[in-house]
Amino acid sequence: MSDIDFNSPYKYGFTTNIENESFEKGLNEDVIRRASAIRKEPQFILDFRLKSYEKLLSMEQPRWAHLDFDPVDLQDIVYYSAPKMKKQYDSIEDVDPELLDTFEKLGIPLDEQKRLANVAVDAVFDSVSIFTTHKKKLMEHGIIFCSISEAIQEYPELIEQYMGSVVPPGDNYFAALNSAVFSDGSFVYLPPGVKSPMELSTYFRINNEEAGQFERTLIVAAEGAEVSYLEGCTAPEFSSNQLHSAVVELVALDDASIKYSTVQNWYAGDRETGQGGVYNFVTKRGLCEGKNSHISWTQVESGSAITWKYPSCILKGDHSRGEFYSVAVTNGKMQADTGSKMIHIGKNTKSTIISKGISTNQSTNVYRGLVDVRANAENARNFTECDSMLIGSEASAHTYPYINVANSTSMVEHEATTSNISADQLFYLQSRGIDEEDAISTVVNGFCNDVFLELPGEFAAEAGQLLAIKLENSVG
Amino acid sequence: MLNIEDLQCSLEDGTQILKGLSLQVKPGETHAIMGPNGSGKSTLARVLAGHPAFTVTGGKAELAGENLFDFETSERANKGLFVGFQHPIEIPGVKNADFIRLAVDSKRAFLGQEKIEDEEFQELLDKNLNMLQMGKSYVERGLNEGFSGGEKKRNEILQMAMLDPKVAILDETDSGVDIDALRIISEGINTLMTPHKSIILITHYQRLLDLVKPDFVHVLSQGKIVKSGGSELALELETKGYDWLVK
Numbered sequence: 001m002s003d004i005d006f007n008s009p010y011k012y013g014f015t016t017n018i019e020n021e022s023f024e025k026g027l028n029e030d031v032i033r034r035a036s037a038i039r040k041e042p043q044f045i046l047d048f049r050l051k052s053y054e055k056l057l058s059m060e061q062p063r064w065a066h067l068d069f070d071p072v073d074l075q076d077i078v079y080y081s082a083p084k085m086k087k088q089y090d091s092i093e094d095v096d097p098e099l100l101d102t103f104e105k106l107g108i109p110l111d112e113q114k115r116l117a118n119v120a121v122d123a124v125f126d127s128v129s130i131f132t133t134h135k136k137k138l139m140e141h142g143i144i145f146c147s148i149s150e151a152i153q154e155y156p157e158l159i160e161q162y163m164g165s166v167v168p169p170g171d172n173y174f175a176a177l178n179s180a181v182f183s184d185g186s187f188v189y190l191p192p193g194v195k196s197p198m199e200l201s202t203y204f205r206i207n208n209e210e211a212g213q214f215e216r217t218l219i220v221a222a223e224g225a226e227v228s229y230l231e232g233c234t235a236p237e238f239s240s241n242q243l244h245s246a247v248v249e250l251v252a253l254d255d256a257s258i259k260y261s262t263v264q265n266w267y268a269g270d271r272e273t274g275q276g277g278v279y280n281f282v283t284k285r286g287l288c289e290g291k292n293s294h295i296s297w298t299q300v301e302s303g304s305a306i307t308w309k310y311p312s313c314i315l316k317g318d319h320s321r322g323e324f325y326s327v328a329v330t331n332g333k334m335q336a337d338t339g340s341k342m343i344h345i346g347k348n349t350k351s352t353i354i355s356k357g358i359s360t361n362q363s364t365n366v367y368r369g370l371v372d373v374r375a376n377a378e379n380a381r382n383f384t385e386c387d388s389m390l391i392g393s394e395a396s397a398h399t400y401p402y403i404n405v406a407n408s409t410s411m412v413e414h415e416a417t418t419s420n421i422s423a424d425q426l427f428y429l430q431s432r433g434i435d436e437e438d439a440i441s442t443v444v445n446g447f448c449n450d451v452f453l454e455l456p457g458e459f460a461a462e463a464g465q466l467l468a469i470k471l472e473n474s475v476g
Numbered sequence: 477m478l479n480i481e482d483l484q485c486s487l488e489d490g491t492q493i494l495k496g497l498s499l500q501v502k503p504g505e506t507h508a509i510m511g512p513n514g515s516g517k518s519t520l521a522r523v524l525a526g527h528p529a530f531t532v533t534g535g536k537a538e539l540a541g542e543n544l545f546d547f548e549t550s551e552r553a554n555k556g557l558f559v560g561f562q563h564p565i566e567i568p569g570v571k572n573a574d575f576i577r578l579a580v581d582s583k584r585a586f587l588g589q590e591k592i593e594d595e596e597f598q599e600l601l602d603k604n605l606n607m608l609q610m611g612k613s614y615v616e617r618g619l620n621e622g623f624s625g626g627e628k629k630r631n632e633i634l635q636m637a638m639l640d641p642k643v644a645i646l647d648e649t650d651s652g653v654d655i656d657a658l659r660i661i662s663e664g665i666n667t668l669m670t671p672h673k674s675i676i677l678i679t680h681y682q683r684l685l686d687l688v689k690p691d692f693v694h695v696l697s698q699g700k701i702v703k704s705g706g707s708e709l710a711l712e713l714e715t716k717g718y719d720w721l722v723k
Contacts (some may be wrong), residue, residue: 423528428565430581432526432635433553433586442570442578446618449569 012234012265016102016207020126022081025210027074029053035080037350041443044160045152047131052169052179066338066366066398067306072243072279076190079181081211082128099123099130102205119199119230120145122186124215126208127152129184134198138178144189145200145225148216151187158189162220165206166249166314168289175283178214178247185215185246190225190256199228199456205240206235206266206278213244221256223290228259228456233303235267239276241305254290254317260433261455262311265303271361274333277305288320291346298322298454300463301338302470310368312341313378315349325451327463329444330363330395339400344380346409355386356448357397358467361473368400373410380410388418389447391440393472441468477503477674478643482535484699485523495699496535501643504671508685508710509678511696512718517678518562520696521647525554525559539643553579554586556642560649562630562678566620570696573615575603576638583639597630604637608664644668645676650684662687666704682714697722699717 023031032053036046061071095110101121103110110123110131120147122132129147138145142456144155152159206213212387221227235242244266250258269277297311313322324340338397342351353370359365367386388397399416421443429439445464452460478501486492493516501507509517523530524537526549537544544552551723581591602613608630620628629649636644650658665688669675677688685707692710695718703709703721
């Protein structure tokens with residue numbers, strides 16, 4: 001999708017100068033009411049926010065993850081910040097050229113001539129949706145693809161029915177926070193029997209140093225519908241930490257299929273000092289509501305100072321399937337605690353977890369996963385494989401698998417390996433003229449190949465290149 | 477082409493493996509190195525390629541007049557040294573064709589050339605696959621992943637053909653290979669050999685040397701060459717064994 005400059009450690013570190021309007025720092029009920037009023041939200045959304053805020057006040061920041069950081073100060077964050085503009089542009093001509101330019105630099109051209117023919121893109125800048133391409137074409141198929149703020153205005157009944165149905169506001173501390181203050185994000189609805197004619201994608205860009213990023217994404221696939229969705233993210237290099245706390249909910253009805261892919265490349269902080277970088281505390285969950293439904297998560301986690309996320313599937317419908325394919329690469333002082341939860345409720349439900357963790361420098365990389373087979377989940381099947389690769393002697397890898405099985409007809413398999421990158425493999429490649437850095441990225445790409453194969457088309461190659469950049473200077 | 481003088485090397489624990497090995501190989505020559513197990517034959521190949529397990533403690537090795545030990549492993553390869561390994565390692569998930577292409581492009585980059593074009597690469601690859609009677613599926617598979625012993629050896633010769641080295645050291649390319657495959661591999665080596673190249677065959681068996689005729693045969697024992705001769709030496713070893721040369 002974009003040409004990547006191999007000489008630059010983080011090529012997305014620039015800032016865009018754009019006028020924006022923001023609130024003062026701090027969180028209270030008044031802030032929530034004011035932001036909701038500016039957005040002209042219906043009462044049920046304000047109620048949802050206020051109820052979530054109340055929950056938040058009764059909760060504490062979780063400390064159970066294998067992560068080392070000071071608690072986030074919620075009063076030191078700006079909760080409303082938006083580029084000065086209308087809610088969303090109807091025509092590309094109205095969009096500030098500065099913004100168009102920003103997305104073009106990121107490899108996401110939005111204007112008619114240059115934009116990708118087979119991918120519809122929702123461009124989100126500081127948690128505000130700027131523009132969505134191919135909207136009309138999708139609408140011809142009955143597919144709704146728009147920002148969540150637009151959906152709240154235009155399709156309130158769908159929002160009211162599904163928002164919070166998979167991740168309830170009180171699910172966890174950061175989900176409660178997001179539910180109280182979410183800014184924008186993407187909404188997708190596919191009517192029964194409709195297969196999306198193109199990839200859908202959201203590109204998130206953080207620009208403001210002090211604003212928290214609270215996106216909300218909701219995808220609903222009705223009976224027999226199919227969609228593949230991809231999110232990408234980058235941020236400027238700031239010496240402070242930015243909080244990114246998103247909620248993604250997926251709902252698949254009978255025979256529906258949702259494939260959700262993420263290439264996460266938020267700024268990870270300074271490699272040497274660990275200063276700055278994004279705190280990526282995200283709740284992603286899919287509900288396989290209907291029989292034979294299918295939800296597949298694929299993630300390439302290559303950025304953020306701290307990543308804390310567990311894309312999960314609730315396999316409620318009989319014969320439903322959940323999948324989680326993950327590559328998490330950490331370098332510098334990065335910390336990742338990521339994995340998945342597969343909750344088997346329906347009969348003959350199947351889940352697969354393939355996780356590949358690669359850690360270099362002084363980084364920490366944790367796989368944490370839960371396989372929960374409930375009493376009625378006859379013949380449930382899970383296969384989990386989590387492999388960790390260490391490069392150098394200072395990085396660390398940890399695996400925390402949790403398995404609960406309450407049905408004796410089910411079968412749960414777990415395989416795990418931890419290895420150092422093989423000196424003999426590197427030597428073999430080097431003896432063929434391939435230099436050390438290319439040799440490392442070749443071995444690591446091979447290690448991740450099973451996951452990359454799950455990424456849609458061109459993104460597999462991009463993920464490989466991204467990995468190569470992250471592995472630069474990882475030895476010696 | 478390859479000039480080795482008094483080469484000594486040891487393992488990390490100090491165990492000395494090569495104890496003053498000297499060998500001169502001129503362009504167009506084929507040399508065979510034979511000798512009992514543990515005499516240092518494979519070590520010689522790996523030390524020249526720069527394997528990190530070995531430390532050079534004395535002597536020198538020059539490739540076309542340049543000291544090999546001044547260069548990294550990848551640079552030695554790009555300057556024209558090739559080692560066909562006795563036990564080629566598997567690298568799962570890395571497509572064989574992608575690996576070969578990266579190796580070809582690495583050499584071209586080293587020589588200041590442009591990357592190879594799709595068509596040119598495909599032609600070259602097809603030609604060499606044909607020569608070695610390898611099906612196209614070979615290069616679509618993971619690098620040596622699940623390959624049989626014979627397939628791995630053939631894949632080594634394929635890489636040699638694609639990289640066009642000045643000096644090729646083939647370490648027991650004939651072991652674990654059936655008679656038909658050995659003939660194909662040998663024909664491949666003979667096709668690739670030119671008056672500007674040199675080949676060193678490390679082997680235990682005469683059957684390879686019947687097919688790839690050496691100009692010189694050397695016997696390595698306890699880290700040193702103890703006897704050199706023409707191709708007739710190999711025949712003599714076949715009947716008499718190594719005992720008369722090794723104390």
